[in-house]
Amino acid sequence: xxxxxxxxxxxxxxxxxxxxxxxxxxxxxxxxxxxxxxxxxxxxxxxxxxxxxxxxxxxxxxxxxxxxxxxxxxxxxxxxx
Numbered sequence: 165x166x167x168x169x170x171x172x173x174x175x176x177x178x179x180x181x182x183x184x185x186x187x188x189x190x191x192x193x194x195x196x197x198x199x200x201x202x203x204x205x206x207x208x209x210x211x212x213x214x215x216x217x218x219x220x221x222x223x224x225x226x227x228x229x230x231x232x233x234x235x236x237x238x239x240x241x242x243x244x245x
Contacts (some may be wrong), residue, residue, distance in 0.1 A: 207235050208235060215233075217244060
C-alpha cells in the first residue's frame, strides 16, 4: 500500500512540474511578444564599444578607458576581444 501511495504522489508531483513548466514558457513567450527581453542588461552600447576600440588604438590604457566609460576593466577587455 505504501508503494502505491508513493507512486501516486510522484505522479502528482510530475504533473505539477509539467504545469509549472508550461506556464513559465507561456509567460516568457508573452513577455517577448510585449517586447521584453530577458537576461542581464548590456553595460556598453555599440557606440561606446567603438569609442573604446578607437581610444585603445591611440594608446590609452584599459584602466583609463574603463574610468571614462564608467565600467570595469573586464568589460573593456571583453568588448575589445
